[in-house]
Amino acid sequence: MKFSFKNDYSEGCHSKILEALLRNNTDQQAGYGDDEYSLKAKILIKEKLKNQDAAIYFVSGGTQANLIVISSVLKPYQCVIAASTGHILNNETGAIEATGHKILSIETEDGKLKPSDIQLVLDNHKNIPHQVMPKLVYISNSTELGTIYSKEEVKNLSRYCLENNLYLFMDGARLGHALTSEMNDLTLEDLSQLTDIFYLGGTKNGALIGEAIIINNQTLQEDFAFNIKQKGALLAKGRLLGIQFLELMNNDLYFDLANHANQQAMKIKNALLKRGVQFLSDTYTNQIFPILDQKLIDILSEKFDFYIWKNINSQSSAIRLITSWNTSDKAVDDFVEIINNHL
Amino acid sequence: MKFSFKNDYSEGCHSKILEALLRNNTDQQAGYGDDEYSLKAKILIKEKLKNQDAAIYFVSGGTQANLIVISSVLKPYQCVIAASTGHILNNETGAIEATGHKILSIETEDGKLKPSDIQLVLDNHKNIPHQVMPKLVYISNSTELGTIYSKEEVKNLSRYCLENNLYLFMDGARLGHALTSEMNDLTLEDLSQLTDIFYLGGTKNGALIGEAIIINNQTLQEDFAFNIKQKGALLAKGRLLGIQFLELMNNDLYFDLANHANQQAMKIKNALLKRGVQFLSDTYTNQIFPILDQKLIDILSEKFDFYIWKNINSQSSAIRLITSWNTSDKAVDDFVEIINNHL
């Protein structure tokens, strides 16, 4: 059995979550998110946000979070601006368009949007009413390329959006990894002040399912629960989401797990750097994209699963390695050993 | 703490499911439903259906199952026919209409549709192209009123739908309870032959989440997975659904749990019948609707939670009692004791 570095959702969940599910299994709770675990988890999250006025909703996964958020805040003629690498553009089977909204794509080097990128889009959308109206800026942190936003960058985007009457929405499927990266200077509190909506991803960080949508802009909070129900995302046993986030938030388990994933990736990255390996992008989270010789890729493939991300030339490719909350030292060490033996 | 008869999803899940989640927690599995548990669970279900050509997909809940099935089989101008009590009509925040499709509502006595009901609708929809085209017949088994369909009734509907070029879709959120009712003569095999699509509800029968959509009509199977992904219903950790259905199908745990729920309800029903209590509808599943005096309702309310379903007159109301896979003998006995003491 090969060890997989293909993604961060190939294992189950952190043992504390299973223990809590077991511990609370037989008590009767109100359905649809009104259980006491969900309520407590929301209180905990608000404390970390230092924002009692945030509204918090739990849903099952990232695509679901993205489509519910976007379809509920936009009017029919309004659209989304996203980096071309954005998950909503090419990895969600047109889920956003299926709710009626166009996504305008911007090419970037590192998967991150800048105000100047957005300005170009606005400049090209002035033929009213013949074009869609750009209204929501979608960013991912960490991005689909493993990169992260600095506080300064999010501040600039936030200011720009405010000035231009745009919403700023952060896809946080891997927000834990972003916020625990060694290069990070953002906090949850910052995000609660700087974005209109963002979410804390659980699925890719040790939960079975679950993303916590956090609505900071109060004008967007009203009636949000209707949208969750209408899209089929309101779990009868909301306790399943509540219990998980309660455990993840307790004692910052959420951040410990993400930090673990990042560190395992950094160990591999550093081993590769020492041997002079180049990377497709310079990342400090749990996704790394080393460019390796095909021979070495073949050797690694005997013991490990991972994606070939991009062909560089006839002899080498960038591969994508993703570590998780549960990636063991042994897996990392074995991988590094092969590297060291062959480079 | 009162015991709740409000619904069948107030507790967690059957202990075997938690044990299996624990047992398999750390093995790495393919994502998005390609894990080995999901594959095994599908094999088991197909065996029970005696239909190797069925296509099976797991999703999280009933509203999600309903909206995905309906939106993926209908063309934009086609609509649904449902009993006015149908869950999709008044309990899903317009989820079906949100995908673009009208639901035509038919008043019934017992929550069940008959061919003659549908014929009336077809007769009234002949003004082409100014009216929607009826195309899918939605039935629930057991119904939202706790009643069930007989084999003869489903056969008649099936034949009628075939003759009239309609799809027959059965909402099986409580299918376990229907199939284990003492009055039932339907089997999973029958349903696989008589319906185009139906689903096996897990959420209301001992799972944390999960409904198994079974597509019998092969022309409707093609590309179905795209719809699940597009609606945000494809879990990254599909193992969560696979493991649950594997446990539920093993040794027919699914039917044992439903049977338990039914029997607990029947105990209460029989106790009430002995005292001459009338019921809003004559049910043999885990939902009963006794008509009680307000005084007795008040007394019961001190120890039990349940819904007042319908005011009958100034002094009495029908209440709804729902038992579950986990309703204890003690809860039932305590309830019956109060009944016996006061009637």
Added chain:
Amino acid sequence: MKFSFKNDYSEGCHSKILEALLRNNTDQQAGYGDDEYSLKAKILIKEKLKNQDAAIYFVSGGTQANLIVISSVLKPYQCVIAASTGHILNNETGAIEATGHKILSIETEDGKLKPSDIQLVLDNHKNIPHQVMPKLVYISNSTELGTIYSKEEVKNLSRYCLENNLYLFMDGARLGHALTSEMNDLTLEDLSQLTDIFYLGGTKNGALIGEAIIINNQTLQEDFAFNIKQKGALLAKGRLLGIQFLELMNNDLYFDLANHANQQAMKIKNALLKRGVQFLSDTYTNQIFPILDQKLIDILSEKFDFYIWKNINSQSSAIRLITSWNTSDKAVDDFVEIINNHL
């Protein structure tokens, strides 16, 4: 060739419209509704509304007007309340649901909604967030049964909607006929004060195509043009709509045409009343529904086209007769003569 009383759109348009089209045919105008005719027509309409703050948009037909208005003012989880006879419910191929919104249907005697009808719906929609949120009240004037609303009735609805945070939208496909009915006491000015949106129907009152949507509620005016374009309703040669409404508004031609239609219907109605004929509903506009013996229906059918509206018993049916802006005295006289000869 039989004369048709089937509808009010079987002829072309009033000659003044054709003359204006001819007169202005070769001048170059801005496209998409920015032509000078559209601008002038809007000025004229605002004068008649005595409301300079109204926003006015021209579209081609009634279904188009209905779907654009409703889809642009509702949020995804909000729905429409309408009388069961409402045109949007059963005569528009699910156009409203196709934009994602449910319509809640209310049975009425005369096609008109009352606050008490709506209150019942609101009372039954308190299970948040599991039900759609009623938000827009759709009424037709004249109704699909030929009846009209009094000023008092619209005032009551308007007040009720305001108190309950609902929008009031009047389908005015036959508004001309309503406002020129002998029983009418409403004015355009009233409607501009009492409704959030209404429209002035041209198609059924002497135009080739065209409905003038009038948005009184200023919060609903913003960006409305985007919706028109997105739904494919923004004509490149908006002049076609502008010229028509300019002619119809000039010297109140619009009202003269509707009045003519009403009077022709009343002539037939009065002739029938004299002979003791009963009617399905008591109407004073261009739609009448006399209940006639099948024999007489057969005789009339030799010279006239009309719809059999409803079977009353084995020997008699209600027929629907619709007169138009262009119904000649001769046609009416011929019809009345047959009546007089056979009753």
Added chain:
Amino acid sequence: MKFSFKNDYSEGCHSKILEALLRNNTDQQAGYGDDEYSLKAKILIKEKLKNQDAAIYFVSGGTQANLIVISSVLKPYQCVIAASTGHILNNETGAIEATGHKILSIETEDGKLKPSDIQLVLDNHKNIPHQVMPKLVYISNSTELGTIYSKEEVKNLSRYCLENNLYLFMDGARLGHALTSEMNDLTLEDLSQLTDIFYLGGTKNGALIGEAIIINNQTLQEDFAFNIKQKGALLAKGRLLGIQFLELMNNDLYFDLANHANQQAMKIKNALLKRGVQFLSDTYTNQIFPILDQKLIDILSEKFDFYIWKNINSQSSAIRLITSWNTSDKAVDDFVEIINNHL
């Protein structure tokens, strides 16, 4: 008053259309496209197509035609492939996405798609079911850049689409101009054999409104009328569309008008070529894009309206000139005179 070269829909319609509207104004006709003019026009078009099995529907405009065709042939998870200059991408307010479908954009030099362009898209959409499924190829002829497809090019696309299970749909808003271009070798008969659906644009070629949608693929014909009605595009007075297309088809008026527009554009083009002017694209239809010095643009702007299309450098820009069915010799001569005087 300046003469406008901004577009081909700034005047009314050809006088024969107005004469026919006048001539037939008072006869009573069936509504919703069942009038005798529509029926006759369809017969005439089928003759020209040499395809009796085509299904033909008239709608008001191009955006309407595009959104109805695309939304009625695609399943929810299927998408469109279009050149980045395609009208549906940036000039229709997201009308296609509003029906739930993504458009994949391809950069081209001349606004025309090639099989190799499409192959790249297919190659990049193999991650089933996480990506939309490309299903319909949208091409415009003439294109938004004024270029046209050769018979060989359409044949290649048609074969490629057939082999890859894709639909081929041609936006023919300016099809008349394409088919009468001096470089054209396509016929209506060819298009009826080579495309699944295309339309004949009337609005930009001498009609008041109107596009004739021609469905060649018989599997796509079924129930199409429902879609037209549901999108609000079925005119009560369908005669308005029928009469126009009857006149346009009679004696090939449609092609004469387009030819006139092309020739007027070619006169200007040739005058500019003689003076050595460069063009943004090499066109032989009624759209030309000469690159002119800002000084000359200013001089021309005193007497003519046109769009500045693209800034080339600080001193020169490409302008867009569009001629129409009604562009007079005088307008062309005046324009050419200024050119000759200043170059």
